[in-house]
Amino acid sequence: MAEVKRIVDLKNKGMLFDNLYLAVLALYLLKAFFDTALFSVPWPMYYDELVRLTALAVVLLREGYRTEGRGILWFFCIAVGGIFALSWIHTGYAFLLDIPLLMLGAFDIPYKKILKVYIGCGLLVLVAAVIGSCTGCIEDLVYFDFDDKIQFKHSFGIVYSTDFSAHVVYLLFTVWVVYDRLPLSLYTIVTAALTGIVYFYSGAKCSTIVLLLFLLGLLYEKLLHFFEKHNRYSKITGFLDFLSLAVLPCCAAVMVSLMFRFDPENVVMQKVNTLLSGRLRLARSALEEYGLSMWGTAFDMIGGGGNTVSHRGYNFVDSSYCMVLIRYGLMVFLVMCALYVMCAWRAGKSKQRRLLIVLSLIAVHNAIEHHILELAYDIFLILPFARLHGEEQLESQEHSLVSALRQTAVWAGGAALGAVAVFWAAAYGKTLVTLLRLYEPGRHRYFIVAVFGLAIIVFLFAKEAAGIITGTIKRAGVRKKDFIVLLGAPLLLLAVWGTSNRIIHIKMPMYEESIRKGTEAISALKADMGDSGKIYVDDLPVMYRKNGTDISWNILAEEGSVAEENVVLLTAKNKELRRLMENGFWFGELSEQEGIYTNDKEAAQILENSGIRMNEFYSVEKDVDMALMADANGLARTDAGGVLVEGENRSLIHGPWLTLYRGRYRVEYRLKLKGTSLGDGSFATVRLSSDSGRVIIQVKDLSKTDFDENGECVCVMEADIWDVEGAEFLLFAHGDTAIEVESIKYEKVGKIG
DSSP states (O other): OHHHHHHHHHHHHHHHHHHHHHHHHHHHHHHHHHBBOOOOOOTTTTTTHHHHHHHHHHHHHHHOOOSSSSSHHHOOOHHHHHHHHHHHHHHOOOOTHHHHHHHHTTTTEEEHHHHHHHHHHHHHHHHHEEEEEHHHHHHHOEEETTTSSSOEEEOOTBBHHHHHHHHHHHHHHHHHHTTTTTTHHHHHHHHHHHHHHHHHOOOOHHHHHHHHHHHHHHHHHHHHHHHHHHTTHHHHHHHHHHHHHHHHHHHHHHHHHHHHHOTTTHHHHHHHHHHTTTHHHHHHHHHHOOOOOHHHHHHHOOOSOSSSSSSTTTOOOOOHHHHHHHTTTTHHHHHHHHHHHHHHHHHHHHTOOHHHHHHHHHHHHHHSSSOTTTTOOOOGGGOTTTTTTTTTOOOGGGGGGGHHHHHHHHHHHHHHHHHHHHHHHHHHHHHHHHTTTTTTTGGGGHHHHHHHHHHHHHHHHHHHHHHHHHTOOSSSSOHHHHHHHHHHHHHHHHHHHHHHHHHHHGGGGHHHHHHHHHHHHHHHHHHHHTTTSSSEOSSSSHHHHHHTOOBBBBBOOOGGGGOOOOOOOEEETTOOOOOHHTTTTTEEEEESSSSEEEOOOHHHHHHHTOOOOSSSSOOOOOOHHHHHHHHHHHBBBBBBBBEESSSGSBBBOOOOOEEEEEEEEEEEEEEEEEEOOOOOOEEEEEEEEEETTEEEEEEEEEOGGOOOSEHHHHHEEEEEOOOOEEEEEEEEEOOTTEEEEEEEEEEEEEEHH
């Protein structure tokens, strides 16, 4: 009896440590996913180190209570960790420690539990990013390619358009592997829809191809099930399983071979390089500059993500295989390939064919893209030592045709209803984001919490409702939990809607002037132009609707409008839509809060006649965040909200690291002299720079003659600035000079030339 009790205790402790590992994994993945989005999230200091140490503690505790499983697989697992650690020591990339730690922690944990954690974290962040970009909380980066059929590519709140598409691909694959109750027809419809979104809205050709291959994978799995059920073609299926093991090594060998063989003078190689969007040339350049080593070579990869500025020194090696080989070393490259082959072999041996198919598709995707070592995308990297056998097999094909069609109809109907509701929800979202200033980096966390809460409510309601309607949840009657969810979720959503209307009603007076002028402008445009133009309100659409204004709701307004003609776009003044200005749009100020863009000459003339001055450049003044400047430089804030500069060692020497788009800029410093012992010469210097101080744009010395009798000074500098990153507005005090920087403002006052 005592022995039985001891075994039960060990089993319970093992489950506890398994759950602790999954919790640590969730904390890691949430941060990893948010790092790929454009939200400004104030993560606690040393967050990464704390998660890493906690993961190490959990791994050691799990191993200490383990009573079995210390076979050759475990020692291989330890060896993998050692190789990654040696690469970390050589290159300094700390995430190389995270991968083996999480891989060790996943040892003998059911792989679907790990994938469910990934799905939960990924879907929440991706949904928040997409909603944030569509409502104006964060930027929807739009990249243009006028040499291709696809004219603009949306990132939907992720750092780059192809990264958004990669999230879609990996999450879809993971959901398919985990949730095998859902019918094949539903996955086919969803995949086809996502393929269209990825291609037409994000322009990600690699992800599009992989999604099309996934459709073939769905058919392949259906055929496999049929063959096994009728005991036919077992040798063929076995041979195809064997070929699946070779997909990643083959893809790796092909890309690395092409990198070594690339010759810019070779016509065939040039065509292959063009087909791969220049990836071979970039990989070859990195190989020639950094060479190969056993443990890798650290170098900064400059890509195109984060903003739409053309980045100087672009050298991003997109192919995962080439990048891992050069940057992290030959040993990590070989171990990575071995891990994938081993995972695929174990998946085939355990009859986890969905996992086997997905691993093959990921191998193809990573030949072109760079996500193979990024767990926010490729979570399958930590599965080689997870428990792949003994998983519950509930293939959707085992359900009757009627049941499958019923489930598909219910989910498709729910998706159609959601597609209709999304325009209404986006309109309220855009309005509330502006009214509550959720677009400010410091307020992103409120938006995230709200979206997470709404997403969980909608998911629970959809899951329970679909389960009851389709009959997949077999029980007598409706349980109390189901009743609470089915009744409580709509009531909560109704409460959210009521609260939103209340907020709009309270804030309406603050925007009364803006709505009045905007309504007058729209009325003038409609009176003279009729229905020939497209009028979009991308800022306060609900307020305009409540005011009786007939407008079009375009979820993807803003810079996506560059591909349209005869557009009038009303939006917040704090949004500088530079792509519109570069492609023939005019800009006008409606009020202190609202601006208006148009690429229609007739509309521009009508607006001019209505008293709205239209410019060929964006001319709205912006304030630098002085609190951010104080924190970045370790300086004290003044009672007036400024920053106190005291001497050479306590000057504004950092920040605000802005991204500026080309134009003539006017920068205004409001300063107050607190004291100095220096004479009539210069006692302070103001400097405009870019690239985090590496490029000096303009410098101006300050002396006592620049200040009035009250010790106040307005220092103004104007300069032509091309697209720059890391723009800084600095002030260096000399000697013991003390100056209060009350404010720094900047505006674009014209076009270059």
